[in-house]
Amino acid sequence: MELVTSILAIAIRAGTSLVYATLGEIYTERAGILNLGLEGIMLMGALSGFATAYYSGSVALALLAALAVGAALAAIHAFLTVTMRANQVVSGLSITLFGSGFASFLGQRLGPISNNHRLVGLSGPRIAPIGVPGLSELPVIGALFTQDILTYALYALIPLAWFYLYRTRHGLNLRAVGEDPQTADAMGVDVFKVKYLATIAGGALVALGGAQLSLSYTPGWSENITGGRGWIVIALVIFAMWNPARAVWGALLFGGINAVQFRLQASGTTIPAGFLNMLPYLATIAVLVAMTFWESLSKRIGAPAGLGNAYMREEK
Amino acid sequence: MRKAPPRFPKGRFYVVMKDRNGEGAWSQDLLPAQGPRARGDGELRERLVEMRGIRKSFPGVQASDGIGLTLARGEVLALLGENGAGKSTLMNILAGLYRPDAGEIHIRGERVRIESPRDAAALGIGMVHQNFMLVDSMTVAENVVLGQRGLPFVPDLRAVKRRILELSARYNLSVDPEAYIWQLSVGEQQRVEILKLLYREADILILDEPTAVLTPQESEELSAVVHRMRGEGKAAIFITHKMEEVMTFSDRVMVLRRGRVVAEKTTADTDPKELARLMVGREVLFRVEKAPFTPGEPVLELRGVSATDDRGLPALRGISLSCRAGEILGIAGVAGNGQRELAEVVTGLRAAKEGLVSINCVETTNASPLSIIRRGVAHIPQDRNQVGAVGDMSVAANLAMKGYRSRPLSSGGIIRPSRFRDLARRLIELFKIATPSTETRIKFLSGGNIQKAILAREIGACGSLLVAVYPSRGLDIGATEAVRNELVAERDKGRAVLLVSEDIDELLSVADTIAVLFEGRVMGVFPAAEADAERIGALMAGMEEGGKRT
Ligand SMILES: Nc1ncnc2c1ncn2[C@@H]1O[C@H](COP(=O)(O)OP(=O)(O)OP(=O)(O)O)[C@@H](O)[C@H]1O
Ligand SMILES: [Mg+2]
Numbered sequence: 025m026e027l028v029t030s031i032l033a034i035a036i037r038a039g040t041s042l043v044y045a046t047l048g049e050i051y052t053e054r055a056g057i058l059n060l061g062l063e064g065i066m067l068m069g070a071l072s073g074f075a076t077a078y079y080s081g082s083v084a085l086a087l088l089a090a091l092a093v094g095a096a097l098a099a100i101h102a103f104l105t106v107t108m109r110a111n112q113v114v115s116g117l118s119i120t121l122f123g124s125g126f127a128s129f130l131g132q133r134l135g136p137i138s139n140n141h142r143l144v145g146l147s148g149p150r151i152a153p154i155g156v157p158g159l160s161e162l163p164v165i166g167a168l169f170t171q172d173i174l175t176y177a178l179y180a181l182i183p184l185a186w187f188y189l190y191r192t193r194h195g196l197n198l199r200a201v202g203e204d205p206q207t208a209d210a211m212g213v214d215v216f217k218v219k220y221l222a223t224i225a226g227g228a229l230v231a232l233g234g235a236q237l238s239l240s241y242t243p244g245w246s247e248n249i250t251g252g253r254g255w256i257v258i259a260l261v262i263f264a265m266w267n268p269a270r271a272v273w274g275a276l277l278f279g280g281i282n283a284v285q286f287r288l289q290a291s292g293t294t295i296p297a298g299f300l301n302m303l304p305y306l307a308t309i310a311v312l313v314a315m316t317f318w319e320s321l322s323k324r325i326g327a328p329a330g331l332g333n334a335y336m337r338e339e340k
Numbered sequence: 341m342r343k344a345p346p347r348f349p350k351g352r353f354y355v356v357m358k359d360r361n362g363e364g365a366w367s368q369d370l371l372p373a374q375g376p377r378a379r380g381d382g383e384l385r386e387r388l389v390e391m392r393g394i395r396k397s398f399p400g401v402q403a404s405d406g407i408g409l410t411l412a413r414g415e416v417l418a419l420l421g422e423n424g425a426g427k428s429t430l431m432n433i434l435a436g437l438y439r440p441d442a443g444e445i446h447i448r449g450e451r452v453r454i455e456s457p458r459d460a461a462a463l464g465i466g467m468v469h470q471n472f473m474l475v476d477s478m479t480v481a482e483n484v485v486l487g488q489r490g491l492p493f494v495p496d497l498r499a500v501k502r503r504i505l506e507l508s509a510r511y512n513l514s515v516d517p518e519a520y521i522w523q524l525s526v527g528e529q530q531r532v533e534i535l536k537l538l539y540r541e542a543d544i545l546i547l548d549e550p551t552a553v554l555t556p557q558e559s560e561e562l563s564a565v566v567h568r569m570r571g572e573g574k575a576a577i578f579i580t581h582k583m584e585e586v587m588t589f590s591d592r593v594m595v596l597r598r599g600r601v602v603a604e605k606t607t608a609d610t611d612p613k614e615l616a617r618l619m620v621g622r623e624v625l626f627r628v629e630k631a632p633f634t635p636g637e638p639v640l641e642l643r644g645v646s647a648t649d650d651r652g653l654p655a656l657r658g659i660s661l662s663c664r665a666g667e668i669l670g671i672a673g674v675a676g677n678g679q680r681e682l683a684e685v686v687t688g689l690r691a692a693k694e695g696l697v698s699i700n701c702v703e704t705t706n707a708s709p710l711s712i713i714r715r716g717v718a719h720i721p722q723d724r725n726q727v728g729a730v731g732d733m734s735v736a737a738n739l740a741m742k743g744y745r746s747r748p749l750s751s752g753g754i755i756r757p758s759r760f761r762d763l764a765r766r767l768i769e770l771f772k773i774a775t776p777s778t779e780t781r782i783k784f785l786s787g788g789n790i791q792k793a794i795l796a797r798e799i800g801a802c803g804s805l806l807v808a809v810y811p812s813r814g815l816d817i818g819a820t821e822a823v824r825n826e827l828v829a830e831r832d833k834g835r836a837v838l839l840v841s842e843d844i845d846e847l848l849s850v851a852d853t854i855a856v857l858f859e860g861r862v863m864g865v866f867p868a869a870e871a872d873a874e875r876i877g878a879l880m881a882g883m884e885e886g887g888k889r890t
Contacts, residue, residue, distance in 0.1 A: 196485070196486060203475045203476065204473075204475045209437070209457060210457050210467070210469060210473045212456070212458040213486065213487040338438055
């Protein structure tokens with residue numbers, strides 16, 4: 025019981041950054057924009073979060089900085105793909121290349137002279153886990169209540185994100201824009217505005233996911249701190265079938281695998297880590313296969329039909 | 341058979357269109373062009389819309405060339421014109437989707453700039469587009485309120501549903517507000533489009549070929565709705581290629597040709613023949629000439645064929661039919677009774693669950709589309725945008741799409757673009773396809789011209805059997821005439837033609853033999869010469885010979 029609780033606690037901690045990024049990407053893709061810049065945005069979020077925290081000493085400022093950096097990078101993506109109608113894959117990949125390169129560059133320049141201008145190896149303020157008195161003592165569910173503030177925020181954010189997407193006017197517009205921009209436009213929805221806002225807000229959330237890594241999960245800055253999480257999120261979005269309420273399961277699964285892997289490695293297992301890391305992708309493939317089997321299912325919860333396409337009013 | 345809808349007094353006060361050159365004295369000018377607004381005047385109707393000197397060009401085409409248009413309250417204006425004449429373009433300008441290059445728009449007497457569909461909606465303008473504007477994966481209710489002004493942050497969908505049910509009861513447009521769009525038939529989707537306008541209380545309605553995909557019954561329903569809305573003081577612009585609809589729906593007709601207004605008439609003062617002439621610029625024969633019927637060997641044979649539709653429900657239930665060389669076999673039936681599935685099974689696009697299909701005495705049940713094409717089968721599909729043409733490829737490539745595997749279009753597996761262009765030029769000329777060039781992406785052509793291109797390609801590739809599903813849907817009368825003549829020409833060349841149509845007149849004038857489909861069963865097969873519209877209509881509605889309903 026003890027073991028289950030602790031594995032679950034680690035799974036949730038490991039999954040938090042994934043949930044933020046997955047939610048962000050779900051919103052972006054729901055507007056018909058595929059943002060493959062995730063990995064770069066997460067890295068930049070992690071870097072700016074840590075650097076701000078280190079110099080200002082304020083975690084709140086650090087989170088704001090990460091949000092702003094994510095929003096800015098996503099705004100570039102929105103400008104390129106929505107206004108300039110560039111290919112979304114190309115634009116997204118460039119952002120990843122730029123973001124990872126720039127983060128690593130800044131990591132070697134922003135640090136104090138004492139550390140040879142490097143950020144690596146420094147420790148700054150961090151977001152510490154806070155146990156909820158009473159609740160955190162409970163077996164198994166106690167794991168839910170020994171988390172940091174970002175994780176607690178998720179407990180509210182996930183239902184809110186779901187409600188926003190399926191029950192509000194904005195969510196309705198967003199879904200329509202991603203499915204069928206021409207129809208949305210003809211019905212009076214401002215397609216450009218919706219695409220921009222969704223992409224920018226999505227990018228901000230993704231960067232927050234990155235900041236959670238450098239401020240809480242593995243505090244401090246290190247090169248490639250995300251460990252490819254940005255790519256995993258792309259699979260998780262499919263796994264979640266573009267539904268915020270489902271985002272949490274994929275992230276927990278991956279987080280859980282991480283947690284188990286830690287335990288296994290600690291106990292000297294022979295199963296290679298790479299094999300375990302592969303599992304979320306296998307699960308994604310399984311979901312895709314299942315979706316094609318139930319055609320009616322895929323119609324309702326499949327990828328937004330307009331994903332990846334640029335829209336221009338007078339072009340048919 | 342068809343009952344004329346109730347008529348409201350014809351608009352006595354209509355205004356002449358003045359085009360850019362001040363030409364246009366085709367009808368009486370009862371209101372001074374710049375005159376005072378007639379609102380509130382018991383005699384004169386308020387002028388809801390006035391468009392002046394509208395110009396709009398696309399690369400290679402002048403789609404609107406100085407068009408003027410007016411619409412008064414309580415009036416239905418029919419907009420006629422050949423495929424590509426610029427009807428949809430003009431209406432898209434009014435609906436805010438296209439921005440005009442020049443010209444003015446006045447709504448209720450005020451000069452306005454319509455920059456987006458949102459602006460148009462705010463002015464009470466609502467449009468039913470030529471292709472459905474519905475989000476497939478959302479429900480009817482969600483589609484209806486999408487983009488609505490003043491929608492609360494958390495829309496009360498239950499109230500929306502109530503209102504939809506209320507409206508559908510009032511206008512006799514039954515539809516389930518909770519159904520997803522993809523679950524609905526084409527007719528039901530069209531009802532949703534109309535409900536959207538009603539829900540938004542638009543009083544300037546634009547209906548762009550709303551009846552093209554409807555069954556005659558559904559068209560009648562629609563006509564009742566339009567008349568009702570007119571009675572409520574709304575006004576409508578109605579685009580159609582069907583002359584009888586112009587006569588029953590409208591008060592006034594405006595005819596466009598190549599982006600210009602060529603005529604304007606009160607409906608009561610004109611007739612289909614004259615309108616057809618004005619539209620096409622020549623006499624249109626409403627009759628086709630055929631050689632005597634001398635059928636040869638059976639080309640297509642179906643025995644006990646069953647298949648399911650996209651949703652997995654039975655669509656064909658044991659169909660047995662045969663179509664001989666030199667015969668046009670007409671398939672009559674209300675859309676959705678298995679016609680599409682029948683054509684797809686024959687052409688290899690859908691698997692038959694049971695039964696046998698053979699072409700020229702060779703079994704082709706569930707053979708691949710390519711092997712069926714190689715047996716000389718050509719297919720004009722129902723869904724031309726999805727199955728018939730590749731929107732992002734050029735007209736030339738689309739026209740070459742059936743023949744590119746062999747000489748002269750390719751040799752040794754290498755395609756020859758210059759041959760593509762030669763072929764394209766020939767077919768464009770022959771079938772009068774209106775396109776700026778052979779290299780234009782086909783999606784930029786008007787709907788009717790895409791259809792002509794598919795037809796040109798398929799007829800060119802036909803060896804023994806032509807399967808044509810609603811081939812004249814959406815075509816103007818000139819093109820419809822041309823298509824019918826082509827079908828008959830194929831038959832006279834000794835090919836077998838399977839013609840699916842909902843237009844009983846088309847079947848009676850073109851087909852040699854008529855088979856009626858109802859719920860996936862053949863209700864009867866008889867020579868066209870012995871058939872009459874009444875009998876076919878009854879069978880289409882599922883009445884057995886003798887009058888019993890199954
Ligand atoms: N978005 C566009 N881009 C480029 N060309 C266009 C576009 N829309 C229309 N056109 C061209 O403008 C002309 C008029 O087209 P329009 O769709 O208005 O014709 P239409 O009268 O509605 O014909 P149909 O009866 O076939 O619907 C055509 O030549 C068409 O190719
Ligand atoms: Mg049109």
